[in-house]
Amino acid sequence: xxxxxxxxxxxxxxxxxxxPATAADPVERFDLAVTVDDLxxxxxxxxxxxxxxxxxxxxxxxxxxxxPEAWGFVNARRIAExxxxxxxxxxxxxxxxxxxxxxxxxxxxxxxxxxxAWQDDVAAGEPAIAARMRGQDWKVLxxxxxxxxxxxxxxxxxxxxxxxxxxxxADVSISFDDWAYTDTYARCRNKxxxxxxxxxxxxxLKRVDQTIARTRAVSQRVYGRMIPQxxxxxxxxxxxxxxxxxxxxxxxxxxxxxxxDAAQGDPAYRAPSPRxxxxxxxxxxxxxxxxxxxxxxxxxxxxxxxALCR
Numbered sequence: 001x002x003x004x005x006x007x008x009x010x011x012x013x014x015x016x017x018x019x020p021a022t023a024a025d026p027v028e029r030f031d032l033a034v035t036v037d038d039l040x041x042x043x044x045x046x047x048x049x050x051x052x053x054x055x056x057x058x059x060x061x062x063x064x065x066x067x068p069e070a071w072g073f074v075n076a077r078r079i080a081e082x083x084x085x086x087x088x089x090x091x092x093x094x095x096x097x098x099x100x101x102x103x104x105x106x107x108x109x110x111x112x113x114x115x116x117a118w119q120d121d122v123a124a125g126e127p128a129i130a131a132r133m134r135g136q137d138w139k140v141l142x143x144x145x146x147x148x149x150x151x152x153x154x155x156x157x158x159x160x161x162x163x164x165x166x167x168x169x170a171d172v173s174i175s176f177d178d179w180a181y182t183d184t185y186a187r188c189r190n191k192x193x194x195x196x197x198x199x200x201x202x203x204x205l206k207r208v209d210q211t212i213a214r215t216r217a218v219s220q221r222v223y224g225r226m227i228p229q230x231x232x233x234x235x236x237x238x239x240x241x242x243x244x245x246x247x248x249x250x251x252x253x254x255x256x257x258x259x260x261d262a263a264q265g266d267p268a269y270r271a272p273s274p275r276x277x278x279x280x281x282x283x284x285x286x287x288x289x290x291x292x293x294x295x296x297x298x299x300x301x302x303x304x305x306x307a308l309c310r
Contacts, residue, residue: 027254028216031228033263034062034070035170037102037142040088041078042236043182046189049237055088057240059095065247069259071170072235073102073142076128088235089132099129100140100170108147115157122162140260142170146232148277159276170260171269173281174215175232176208176246178239180302185238188309196308203303205245210299212253217296218282222289228263229255230281 036058040051062070072092079086092099103118104125112118122141129138141162148169149155162169181200188196219226233239233246263269269281273288286293 027252028226029254029256030226031258031263032174032250032255033228033230033258033260034067034233035073035142035172035230035260036070036233036235037073038078038106038234038236039072039074039092039099039102040085040235041075041082042179042234042239044186044237045082046186046237051082051085051235052087052091054237054240055091055235058235058243059091059097061240061243061247062097063095064244065251065257067257070097071100071140071142071260072097073100073140073170074125074129075102075104075106075144076125077105079128089128093132098136098138098140099133100138100142101125101129101167102142103144106144108145109143109149109154109158110147110151111145115154115161118158119161139165139167140170141167142172142232143277146172146277146279148275148279150278152274155275155278169277171230171264171277171281172232173227173229174211175280176204176211177302178204178236178242178246179234181305182234182236182238184305184308185241189237191309193309200303200305200308201242201245203300204242205249207299207302208246208249210297212249213297214299215282218286218293221293221296222282222286222291223268227268227282228258228266230260230263 040055045051072089074089079089089099101122102125104121107118107121109115109118112121149158181204185197185200188200215229216226219229231250233243268285271285271288273284275284275288278284283293285291
């Protein structure tokens with residue numbers, strides 16, 4: 001992605017973020033930690049792009065918006081599959097951002113042949129992370145697919161094993177489903193179909209706005225306040241291209257960027273749950289507490305993408 005395009009996108013994002021709230025409609029500030037899954041590779045690589053460049057674009061946007069920390073969660077097997085992608089991890093570390101574990105092969109706990117197989121996959125991902133995080137606490141895990149185990153015995157077994165190994169869990173409270181657009185974006189970019197890409201972007205950013213509104217409403221209903229949020233994004237070409245607009249919307253919504261531990265230090269993240277780590281935090285808490293979420297702002301389904309740019 002060319003530098004001048006990145007600069008222009010950042011400038012547009014900054015301009016959007018600078019639009020002030022009116023006195024009649026003040027913005028309620030809230031803390032938000034940014035996390036990024038699937039380093040160093042997420043989805044197909046569009047022609048003319050490379051994974052280190054995507055990482056640099058992502059980092060540039062985060063730094064521009066004052067994000068002090070962004071955990072990048074690694075699927076280490078991708079390095080062997082695409083050796084050139086390894087430089088994306090090094091770029092992440094040079095930026096001062098930490099790396100955590102997303103399992104070696106992005107293996108969901110419920111889909112694993114056994115608990116032992118899943119544990120082995122998590123352990124296999126450790127060396128590539130440890131080598132880049134010397135002297136720092138890197139044992140933070142993001143469950144692939146946010147799947148902490150649908151079977152109680154497997155869930156509890158994994159949680160106990162992770163605790164014994166020194167891990168803590170990176171929870172998620174908000175996601176814009178950026179992953180859903182990734183494959184189609186690569187097809188459309190390769191075909192040069194700017195009309196399709198523009199339609200995708202309009203759909204995605206509409207859903208970003210809707211998700212922010214719903215997040216506020218869910219938090220108020222479940223907790224009676226806006227709790228600190230943990231955002232899940234992915235290190236893919238689509239996500240990097242749209243991140244300036246996403247961050248501008250978060251700025252405008254009142255996000256104040258904090259470290260993951262600061263966000264998860266809130267009591268909302270320490271509430272016990274038989275399904276701890278599974279799915280989105282606030283939805284899980286609502287289910288555990290029997291809180292109904294009827295009547296809250298809705299988020300539209302992702303637009304039909306499969307037929308685009310075929």
